[in-house]
Amino acid sequence: MSQLFHLENCFSTNDAILSLISEDEPTAVFTFNQTKGRGQYGNIWNVTPDQNMAYSLAVKTSDINIQDTFLNYYTAIIVCDFLANLTNADAKIKWPNDIILNGKKVCGILIEKKKNNNKDLYIIGIGINVLQTDFSNLPKAGSILSATGLRFDLKEFTHQFHQYVISRIRNINSEDEILKIYNNSLFRKDEISVFQKNKVRQNGIIKNADKNGFLWIDLDNEGLQKFFHKEIELLY
Known part of the structure; x- marks a missing residue:
């Protein structure tokens, strides 16, 4: 079993979930109006009201x-x-954890560790653009609707998504299998791409992500190197 709560609005689902957590089962919360969502490394994740989904799941680290x-x-x-x-x-994964659908970023993920009632938790925050069509200031961004032409009812979409997430979290693959699947899903893996490092652009080829979270890229001018998030930018 799991619990799923709907909030009409909130600053951040990753914060709001702390007051709703059940002691005995995974707890999730969602909203279609998140006003101060957070992304990776201090980035802001904004959603247009009633067009996109912000979702957070709390699970015990021991699970x-x-x-x-x-x-x-x-x-x-x-x-x-x-x-x-x-x-x-x-659908592809742009390292480390953006989801690219038909070439457009439609999802961001933020996982945080928090303590609640003396229990250690993972708070898994996921934002998905579902119905938004105006991305005039965000040329790399899109939504399910803008990228595929498919329109979904937000509540039905969220409930279906929640059930899928819960089923997968309860049956986690081995780390070796996860790494294999992740690399098979990497956006622009083994393709010549343009990267920017220290404001200098050069071609390179994404080779793989490793078990420590680094991305290995074979750069034209520097050869095979590993990078952590924000140390290099893929231009697409």
């Missing part, structure tokens, strides 16, 4: 039998698989 890096990878795999199955569109 997760994989390392933090692999939980990050696995969560991205879950969302990528859900969207691919739902839309039959090309």
